[in-house]
Amino acid sequence: MTPEPTERTKQLAAAKRARAKERSELQREVASARRARDREAWSARREASRERQERGVSRALRDREVSLLDLVDRLLDGGVVIYGDITLAVADVDLLYVGLRAMVASVETLERDLGVSLTARGPSLESSALESSSLERNAFGSSPLESDALDSDALGSDAFKSDAL
């Protein structure tokens, strides 16, 4: 026979249900807190990896630009030179023996070798893709590095612009 539930047992059952409910609410809260934490951790990780990636990319990009700059510097300004490619003469004085393309490209070398500035330059010099000081500007994003150089001694720059380029 089933005893009639007394007031006491009813109370106990209700308390039990309430506890169970509390427990399951607590569990839900814990679970949702855990999910939130996981979400945060995940997005933090994702953020960190994105930052890492961006840093890596910009660094790689910068390094690639600098590598090209260094390559241009070395190939057009360094290395063994064999004379006899082209002779530029002004008023019967031999000025320079270099390949014409190398000359257009390596303004810095010319400035050093001739002791004059070619940086007040004409369109033909600026249009050269390999012109070193423009690369230098691009790679470092700084203000024009050499454009404030002295305005030259006319012999050098004018002679070159009109005769050679």
Place this chain on the structure above:
Amino acid sequence: MLYIYAITDSATPPDCAGLDGAPLRTVGDEAPFALVSEHEDLSRQMNEDDLWEHERVVENLMQVATALPMRFDGSVEDEESLRRILAERRDEFLALLEEVRGAVELGVRALLPAVPATAAATTVSEAGSGSGGTGTAYLLARAERERAVADLTARVHEPLADVARRSAEGGSGLARTSFKAAYLVDRDRVDEFRARVEELESEIVDAQIVCTGPWPPYSFSSLERR
């Protein structure tokens, strides 16, 4: 025409092709040899890819021999004139080959952050109490920058030169705004050199320091650079 990539101590060309896929060969009966490729016509416009091709050929050669890289776009009409040049400059080339044997070149650049013109001008007008116009401000700012670069040079160059066999400072004499140098480093000290650069990078926070290479010894291939 013969396009020249390098002067070398090896009669055997590296196992790759040259510019425009042309086969490589060496010229000379004894060291120094020249590494060349033969071309009908070299008057076409050279571009960035050609620079990398030239570089690639020299790097391949350096895997198997000692090399003095040629400046880009160096060519001679025929083999006879090249042989004459090799004979005339034999002593120079042999001496230079000896100097770079077993070493590679590393490039280092250091750049200070750009100073905004207005900031520089303000400092100056405070110091000069209003006398002097923008021209004075400009010159003073420039002098200040040159001093900063000289300071940077001292801090960067010394520790690196210690690890290197030789060094060559770059940059034109005009308006020095950054530090640039090349170092000839023994192959087995390259890692040590790079570690030094990294130390400097963390020590000197106000400058960007970049190290590239290893390169063929472009900056150590001519006597006039001394």
